[in-house]
Amino acid sequence: MIFGRAGFGGAVADFEAAVVARDAKRTGRAFLRLQETFGPAKEAELLAGGPRLAAVLEQTPPGPRAVVAVLVGACVERGADAERCAPGVLAGLRTALEQAVAFVGGWAATGGGALPRPDGEEPGAEIVERAGREAALGWWTLREWETAAVAMLNHPAVRAAVGDRDELLRRLRAVEEASGTEFTYLAHALLVLDDAPLVAFHRASGTGYLLRLFGIGDNFQLHTLLADTLVGGGHVEGHAPSPQEAAVCRETPGQVETVGSFDLTAPDGGRIRDEGAPADVPVVDGVRLLVLDEPSCRRTWPASRFLPGMRGDVLLERTLDPEETERWSARVSPARVATC
Template identity: 80%
Template sequence: MIFGKAGFGGAVADFEAAVSAQDAKRSGKAFVRLQETFGQARESELLDGGPRLAAVLEQVPPAPRAVVAVLVGACVERGADAERCAPGVLAGLRWALEQAVAFADAWAATGGGAFPAPDGGEPGPELVERAGFEAAVGWSTLPQWEMAAVAMLNHPGVRRAAGSRGDALRLLGAVERASGLELKSLAHALLVLDDEPLVALHRTSGTGYLLRISGIGDNFQLHTLLADALVGGGHVEGHAPSPQETAVCRETPGRWRPWAPSTWSRRTAN
């Protein structure tokens, strides 16, 4: 085959065409070029390439699929449209989690022992023999799917479009319980709250505050931004976080949007 245009954009076009044609040899060559040319890609190539690669993810064989998903995530981190890229990546994440659950079950059923570290590479013969190829690939590529999925879930629009993340959390919990493997970044991303009402009661002053929060992923972030809104805003007494501490908690994609001050009486708070 004579490849098309040079650079990352050309590699994307060649890979897209080869995958659609189910040409394994051409796909393999284009797959290598994707990785070789990504570092020198122009912004326009990344903006265009991310959604195009995401659109063919499902057609890519299981092992290289995770690598392509990571490239899609890297495109999103550099400006590609996360909402266009997310459906393919999140579908791949679900597949990998399902296969990882199957891997854990098969590992326990074939003698157990310490679980192999998922290293992102092609699974070895022992793993394939004990669990089957797809289950072994799903397990081995979990860290790559975590990276790709977190890149998508960092965007509020993706989280809103994804709706309930209960299934992914359930599968993630099953993997952790069976194997002890923790994917903390993915768990935090799946638990982020958006557009959620929050009632904060201050017993000392007998007041209550109604707020709405978005982009909140953990209790430390919540406590820091709540203190900034209520103490820093002069509504209650206490120690307000520094501007630097608040800024760190605001840097995660998403937003904190308080309805302040919406205050209730002492009787209501008590």
């Protein structure tokens, strides 16, 4: 078999053939060429290459597997079909999480101490001896799997097809708790709500609104889009974000300084953290219920998307009639004293 065909497309074909043939030397050479040729790759090569690499991820040797997954994610970011690429990448993520859980447990069981920090090289012999090679690689490559998985989860069709998000989150939380390391982008991507109903009760005006959430990565983004929809739409009084502030929270790249329009409050009167996710909003009678209180102080932040590859939106379905609003408001406690 002749290796060394030109361009990224050729490198993909060479890598694919080498992996299927289980030829370690050829796989190593083709792996290097994948990285060398990715940057100048043509669109057609990326569109075809992403799914082909994803299809052989499971057969790829553990050492380069996570980097190849990152390349698949980069292909998706440049137009490759996320639905075709996602199964291989998410299967790899599941394995890496399972291995990382085993690693932090094995590390604690063999003397503990500070967990080693991945340094771009493969884990050394002492680390492998304490926890095993597969477990060590799971921990060592989890950042790469996070990057690749988020590129898949940016797409609503992929998110809809992931039936074990709760289990993935459970494993991720176990790793974070045991290691003291946060994988915030992956956590937020797994928490994203799509076509999710939200009742917003505006306390000052005594009005209520049924909205739907799509692809929102954090509550800063939710806050700005709620203000754009409700204040900008003329439904309640307050600070309305500029069109630019709202646009960067939907799909326009960049950041624009904005000012808080509300305090986001839970039905029990507690504060909903802007740094959190819409999934933090409590469910009441099958629907998330959020109270919009007057801002307790002036807060500013850069309006943007925490997950910049994901399009987000808040859509107003309808204004609740007075009887509906009264029923929801009866479930709401007074706000606790807020501090900024």
